[in-house]
Amino acid sequence: MKAVRNLVAIETFEELALDDGRKLLLAKTDEKGLERFRELLVAERIRDAARRILKLSLRGDTFTVYLNKQVAFAGHVSFCEERGESPLGAIKLEVKVRNSREFLDWVAPSSKR
Numbered sequence: 001m002k003a004v005r006n007l008v009a010i011e012t013f014e015e016l017a018l019d020d021g022r023k024l025l026l027a028k029t030d031e032k033g034l035e036r037f038r039e040l041l042v043a044e045r046i047r048d049a050a051r052r053i054l055k056l057s058l059r060g061d062t063f064t065v066y067l068n069k070q071v072a073f074a075g076h077v078s079f080c081e082e083r084g085e086s087p088l089g090a091i092k093l094e095v096k097v098r099n100s101r102e103f104l105d106w107v108a109p110s111s112k113r
Contacts, residue, residue, distance in 0.1 A: 003072035004091060007040065009033040031106075034095070038107045040077045051108040053079050058100055066090035 004010065004027055013027040041047045057065050068086040071078035080086050097103040 003069050006075045007037050007067065007072050007077065007091075007093075009036060034107060037077065037093075040075075041108050044077060046077065047108040048111050050077070050079070051104060051110060054104055054108060061097055061100065063093075063095045063097070063100070063103070065093050067093055 001013075008027070008029050009032065010027040011029045011033060041050045053065055054063050057063050066080050066082050066086075067090060068078040068080045069088045069091050070086065072091055080090050082090055082092070095103070
């Protein structure tokens, strides 16, 4: 929970128990809740890389990326694969949008403009 809250402001959350004993946290927020994530992309100078990753992750009206949980716990952003790169498991971030281009320009504006 702390790792997720370091990246986004959570409006509501729900904890689900999985069959194998693990717990899954479903957190919901709005655009304002992603301000911190946006600020981190700019501060850490990774917005161009983030922009590329987000573009590749877009399916329909949803961006789906995975973030390293240990790095998020420390208050930073590091994209990773769904499995293997984050020993504690990855944080799955899904963002459903009305206008993907507008969202992309807001969350990870190109530094080349």
